[in-house]
Amino acid sequence: MYSYRTISVIPELPESIHRLKELARNLWFSWHPEAELLFSRMDAVLWEEVNHNPVKFLLYIEGDKLQKAAVDPEYLETYNRVMSDLDTYMQGQTWYQRTYPEQTDQLVAYFSAEFGVHESNPVYSGGLGLLAGDHCKSASDLGLPFVGVGILYKQGYFCQRVNREGWQEAHYSFMDFNEMTVTPATHPDGGHVIITVRLPGRDVFVKVWQLQVGRVVIYFLDTDLAQNSREDRLLTSKLYGGDQDTRICQEIILGIGGVKALRQLGISPTAWHINEGHAAFIILERIREWVQGGLSLPTALEAVRASTIFTTHTPVPAGHDVFSADMIDRYLGYLYEEVKTDRDGFMALAGIRGAKDLT
Template sequence: MAEAEEASLNIRSADLLFTPIPERIARLRDLAYNLWWTWHPEAQDLYRHIDADLWEEDYHNPVDFLRDVRQRKLEEAAANPEYLAEYDRVMAAFDRYMAAEDTWYRRTFGNANDVTIAYFSAEFGLHESLPIYSGGLGVLAGDHVKEASDLGLPFVAVGFIYPQGYFRQRLDQSGWQEAIYSKLNFADIAATQALTADGREVVVEVDLPGRTIYAKVYRIQVGRVSLFLMDTDIHPNSPQDRELSARLYGGDQEMRIAQEIVLGIGGVRALRQLGIHPTVWHMNEGHSAFLVLELVREKVAQGMPFDEAWREVRAQSVFTTHTPVPAGNDAFPLHLMEKYFNHFWPHLGLTREQFFDLALQQQSWGATFAMTVLALKGSHAHNGVSKLHGHVARGMWHWLYPNVPQDEVPITSVTNGIHSSTWLAPAMRRLYDEALGPDWEEDLDNVALWARVRDIPDERLWEVRQALKGELVAIARERVRQRHLRLGSPPQVWPVLEPEIFTIGFARRFATYKRATLLFREPERLKALLNRSDRPVQIIFAGKAHPADDPGKLFIQQVYQMSQQPGFLGRILFLEEYDMALARALVQGVDVWLNTPRRPYEASGTSGQKAALNGVVNVSVLDGWWPEAYNGANGWAIGEAREYSSQDEQDWNDAQHLYRILEQEVIPTYYDRGSDGIPHRWLAISKESIATIAPVFSTRRMVKEYVTRLYLPVAEMQA
């Protein structure tokens, strides 16, 4: 059965759950089950224009929307000539996209038709209506999948569906983060059962200590790419095992190792049942590295000696490491590995010691089986996610290559980018249509094309930027209103935020190394900066801390409590529940994107790239992607590109420099207005930021690099 027919069968089986849709607009169902709509605002408008209030209430989820919408609303849309004309345009664009033969991949590598790339990740950030992501890693994975679709790659992706997703964030009266979990109803999302060629459901089996665990596989269609997600909340699993895939990054080490066994080993078995036989296996971070062991086991079972099987599997595999923070690299104690794999290593033809040697790493607490080590040893191509991170990773893992100079450690870098269509504000897209031509998105990694941005009239860019800030202010006010209603307390300051004031955005995961509280190092100096009558400033904070990260949660509480103090009240705001919807509003609506990680712990970061695409100016530490982008004219750099003798010295120096450039450069430039009331110098920086960052720090460039530098060289090794 063809993939399109399978998806159609699954969708039709759910038809009775939907409000009856007039035949003239019946394909709204098909569109809802392909996440192509997530990066095409005109497709989302087909639902919004039927019932805007319900679209917001259902949190921009078309599957849920089609279940809840009143039939009268659908009939009105089907009788509206303007709506039908737009419906026909969108569906024609969708059909052209899905049927396109002239993709970048086919034009460039027409003879590489026997290649299939399998991309494994523990999380995928595709849209706020599918909360199976926690932050940057997942959003990067989601953007990677979307770009693979746009470029026409032969590509599938594998992960978990997480019925309870990642947690929803609520702050109590004191500002302490509370984690709220709710069950994800599969009938409400764009997931269908994955089926084999003969129409049978795909359920994989994986052995854990004393029992077999079962995982059912679902399919989510992302443009031309199929994403397969596993779920263990099925019969006949025990209650404990049903919880195994319930939450992203939940539970203790036993749950973590069991999750990663199902992801890596179960993920390979899922693809086998589906009749998919990848030539390239891409591990996005070490969570899925057990797939290497399963691939070797398959070959050994066919009679191949272990060493030869290991070499063949290694030659098929690509590994991307995403973190220079040691705690971000999973490593399991040997006693736990023995418990979970004592039945497995005999199938590899290995002894216990030989098996442990595959990924042995000495930690301060003892010997461990390290997933990053397994992934590095078990893959041919390895990369960090920025040039600086590649350098740091070569230092971190130099011990694995003792006879190689550190600079020659075989870990390259492919700097992260963003899926431009997902993160670009519709108003900015219309502006780029005017400046770059209607087909600019087909050539969006063309640096020369983006030079035309510098010719955009200042008044046009300023008009759009101010409108986007107004939209952000409206969203922020509504979120604050909802929080106070929940807590039963009136807002202390209203209205929240003012659209005319210079606005700084700081939003990311609240890990301590990201230094969210750096701005508060000198509170009185910050108060003076925020409250100047001639050039006031407001700052919006947002972000989640991992549920087990109490220091990160303490940072959130500190920011919140400072925001309630005189001098900060009304000038600093913390918005709870940072997700992709709020992220879009922030990167599109603030004036400056602030990034203050402790160098060199930020592997890449991409939120500043999203901001730059929308004309927001970056003020950032020279860490992650920013050293590659900063040219002295497209934003500001905080501190110096050097190492410090102590973290306190580093924090003090960076804070002093941040205060100075805000006081003397950033804020005065914003408020330096011409006779027309427009900040021309500021807009010159904004345009330079767009022109230099948008074409380079995109997934268009990034995925092309993966194809040409990693995927195809690995595929050619097997030719």
Template structure:
């Protein structure tokens, strides 16, 4: 490796952004879904805005998994292996962390995110696949979210404690630490140990003095989920065995919760700035964790990454600085309708060609296309659209409708896998009245096609379990309106009939959402699409004018910079 590549990033003090997963590109499967994609967009915006961040994540050599779906909708998982040598540079440092009484050695790879505007940021990928380690320890950084509780805690030790040591070994000067979810909370313990040691009166050995306030001044924490299962918890017996002499267990219980080591609680207690990822999520987090101050910084999507080629051309011509200042898209009404529709038609054709190649399903250029793609799990309710198949057939008889779906279920999520099978049965039952396809192997490249090629983007979570959601934000950059349950970001983004349509209201009960969705499709969405092209284009432009302007990671990172990074320690 050319040492100068790393040296370029060592001259400036940095914000260390820790995340278990970061979506760098589709060919590097170090992400499972929204959390990792958001982390990648965060780093891409940091590069565009020339913010001094350094990302820290795991190499995850076996990736999340490669999804295979048979004709019955049964999901099978395969390792999604990738070779860091082909995408990143090895860095000249190795450090060790003690896990269960043994030294586990860690190396790192450098991946550089280059902005197409100006600037770049480094991402470190931590790797235990080293000859110094046992065969078991070499696999610690192998599978993203794989294995049992012990495996997961080992990964979090490598990420948090190992990441802090690696940054120091490489010569990074870190001014703040940003924890993207609780997986990285153990970095705070590493800082507690590192910040100050003192000789206590009457003792010959040096003893640690834990300076919690000083650590809190260095750390910011973003929590991402109101779903209880999304907050990592570990038995203290396991934590004591694996962490060994890293910390005082009495202090750890005080900071991490009495019953078990709750990584969210640990982060809440050791981070001076805490935020949720939408206004409603911040409110929900304050209810879940009373007594803690939780700010709201709504998520976003990276402008250039998620904008289709046709819309990029439009924006480049009319708003030359849009990549740096997405608020310029607020003037989208100055762009002729014909240009907007032509860009959308090109995106639809690219998606339909992909669907035909992948699934052998022929979709029509003239038919309204509804897309749904996200992690397949119960609270996302991917089957809500199919709650009344006969009603759906009747709606499609009056106004033709076609559907494209995609998404992975976690290997251990039995309900999520069952939902994929159910969706395949519904798709088969609707033929030939409602053409539909389920795309296997959902990844970033597929998501780019779907958020641009849809006529409307569907989201049907069970409130209040959607912390934010970002797929609809990506769609907005392509003039694609959302049809979504009012939860997460959509509470802020929905202007009825202007940026899209809300499913129900804050007062409606969840069982009514299916009927409300059908009512919106039948009486508002489909008639507008087929009978009033000018009116439909107003909604497309409304999604750009309001949602793309607001829900982007440039705005998000500027908020983090002023509220979290530049605050007084």
């Protein structure tokens, strides 16, 4: 079982460069080369050793190198320019605000199993994650009202190595979230945001983390909590790992848990964007909300359909998970009554023709 009582503390920085802490917690630096230089110029070797992770870099850099940078006129000139650029970026008027001033209260929630924003947060495997990460960066640059929702995998995706015999070996790393750019999402009183997701025979506790990507925030879900059983703590361990039961649990956590997390945070999206089918269960949770709020199932379907966007990165059957009816009974059977339909009606939601027939 993973260590739970791990604490990392960033040392006090010299006053003249104290905002490096702030810069380290915003991945804006990752697509602004001059901002990256503020770290690599102090210790290029360490910057490579920590995989360009600025939080970990500030934990391990030698104090004399910080002091040297703090009095270097050339370094300070770059530092002041970068921080001025960051302030302008974060506080200035955006393209979206200028173009659509009457729609600034609109919000897109973008759900994805992967977010490839930067190598220091390795919770992605390839193209799908990089696409999601680029969406976040572009949304930030344009000033779109946009949040992401994903899973914070403790071991991420495997790194491939080839052994002496020429065989591929998969190696997983253990990530200490306290040494990453993520921070716990909190309530106004400072308490951590923790939700519960219903799985067969128990409720699983899910902690919400957040990652600042310029103006955009990505919220990540994590079950590695002491309140959960060992098995449930491992549910968010690996991207695309485990058997069918693990995969459906992950997709319930992402979809249903993601909706609950946004509700806890007081976030009410106008549009819900599903990037690939891994987050498709957000549809069920939103239907449940509408029906429990008094709408009929057909009306709830129309309301959800009108505000849902779906994009696919892999438009072939092999790129999508398929779960048997027996698994749906086991994991989601409690929803039949909550959306006021029977088993056949619920199963029909999975088919285009069946869902249309219900309306």
